[in-house]
Amino acid sequence: MSPFTGTRHLVRLILRRDRVVLPIWILLLAVLPASYASAYAELYQTADERAAYLANTASNPSIVALLGPVFGDSIGALTVQRAGMLVLVAALASLLTVVRHTRTEEEAGRRELLGATVLGRYAGLTAALLVTYAANVLLGLLIAGGLVAAGLPGAGSLIFGAGLALTGVAFATVGGLAAQLTESAGGARGIGLGVLGLAFVLRLAGDAGGSGGAGGKAEWLSWVSPLGWAPRVRAFAGERWWVLLLPVLFAAVVALVAYPISVRRDLGAGVLPPRLGPATAGPRLAGPFGLAWRLHRGQLLGWTLGFGLLGLVLGGAADAAADAVQGNQQVADILARLGGTATLAEAYLGSSLSLTALAAAGYGIQAALRARAEETAGRAEPLLATAVSRSRWLAAHLLFALLGPVVVLAVAGLATGLSYGLSVGDVGGELLRLLGVGLAQVPAVWVLAGLAALLVGWLPRFSSAAWAVLAGCLLLGQIGAVLKLSQWALDVSPFTHTPQVLGDNWTVTPLVALTVITAALLALALRTFQTRDIPTQ
């Protein structure tokens, strides 16, 4: 038997299990670059406007630090910079996908079931990597096709798609290695995310000293970071095809480390030794809420830190971003629609925080679906056979789905306010104002968390449909305006009703309405959960 026997079988299994999630992230990432390109084409129609944008905004050090370098003022070059974050997202999605199909499977014992059938030693890792590599290749091709369709040159479109896809491939392989090191999926994710975070910080530090496309003194840091390679292929600005070799070599080296480990260790075991826990439970681990705290706290901490960092970066870039678009009539019009008297910086911050709100909704949904995950893993049944009512058990998880987003949005608002306040010299005022903007996002986030809760209670088999709803909201918000959809369609998304700027003419009514809708969703969720079978397959 070859060590790869059964890989095809596993690939099919992974594709079946991921038939919803995989297409969602591929499609989301695929449509965004083209939509940026057409937005730029519409926003900056003349060469002068683009040159001004490049000089004032795109080459600004904090923008370059956040998104990466920009090589020129063509629509293509600007689009590539704007899409810099997508490289990070593709890397993240690839990493998590591989961990989910290797270590998570092993932890759940499903791999053991399959391992006893005809599976080669390398089959598990290979199948997960193959699927994720293929997803990235498809994504790269779709992005390139989209950019060409948006009227950009073919070579630049292709190399940008390739750079993004190969970064995904590199981090997929990192995920494959991380999964061999620890015994728990959480630990593997932690290692993978640590590597990704380090790569991001390296690239950020390397690009921070530069302006535009000219690297600063520390640019070598960006060359060391796997996230620094994708921008450095110089799409639409004298493509450097050889740079694409870097992620390929990196992935090859990481794979050469991961494969031998995957054979040497026992199934289910990791290379790093497991730690022991306490022999007795602390006083707080005494009921559903104490347990929920233990199950959710790591995630809450992670999201809070992430949102804090994001807020600091966004706030720091706001002033520069505002200067850049000064005097652009179209931007001014958009702002007028948004918040009336709002300043440019305020509008920038508002729209950034509303994107943050979508991420917070992702967190809320994840926390609500945790209840369902507990049920399908067989961990709800023994608890519900104790003196704990169903509603208390579910409420413990929903508490984190509701309060978790409040915490992370407040932190994002405060961090944004802090760094923006520092840059304009009014920390006290901005801190409170942006905390307000952050918290104003909460009701819309709650509606999605409430929807996820209702699915858990009422239609548990379809509870992951909550992710599709979030993806729909993201699409509506990001490209709804570009596609010139009718207001009626845009109004479907709760995020449409959130004020992005706490200017003069915002009202509290939509927020109250969203909160009332959430309350109704939660009440229904608890009600329907009480009258159904447990577990429901």
Next chain:
Amino acid sequence: METPIEVSGLVKTFGRTRALDGLDLTVRAGEVHGFLGPNGAGKSTAIRALLGLLRTDAGDVRLLGGDPWRDAVALHRRLAYVPGDVTLWPNLSGGEVIDLLGRMRGGLDPARRAELLDSFELDPRKKGRAYSKGNRQKVGLVAALASDVELLILDEPTSGLDPLMEEVFQHWVRRARADGRTVLLSSHILAEVEALCDRVTIIRNGRDVETGTLSELRHLRRTSIEAEVTGSVDGLGQLGGVHDLRVDGQRVRFDVEDAALDAALRRLTEIGVRSLTSQPPTLEELFLRHYQAEQVRS
């Protein structure tokens, strides 16, 4: 004292599957009641209905004098449940899970907890993900047996335990009975059932087919007879209660119901016996007969 478990005419359907089809089950206070049946017979479904986790379609379920669907919280304080496949939280230690479950039931005897950990040889400091199947099962058992409850509901609790631990388990179930607790024990291990159970219920296709003490169940028993005879064996096959008669020259083999044993032996001696061996049926044969009847039917 009220009857801990009283189920009558219980029906539960999953789509087109009738998992329970008019089940009757009575467990008396202070007894260890065995619950047996082939895979898919409906044992786990019945137990989930008893715990108020499933909505029933018809029939009556009384648990500790209450309605398990309506009074779930109050009733669950008085019982402990161990599923056949205990799943743990990967990042909680075994000791934490034991305490958590105990506290959520309304109390745990710390001395008994320590004693149980000791006799099951369980390290409570390991994280959930680090336990083997058998050790996960032990976590559930320790949590249940250390709880101060009147009723233990155990669904194939010893799947994955080694024979030594099976002994320990039997010891603790006897102790629970001696303390006056009631136990419902679903099991596929006949030796365990024979060693522990006062009464058993056999369920097949969602319906109880037999209930009683083991010796009552043996009314169905047949004895296997093997004999060497001197004459011709005419007439033996015509006797009521004689089954599976095989004749090979002077050798005969057959199974005979206890009620017909006397008549069969008389007939044999009339024919003339040179040698004779008889064997009582094992419990396995007894149950297999019930289990197999299903395969014939379906």
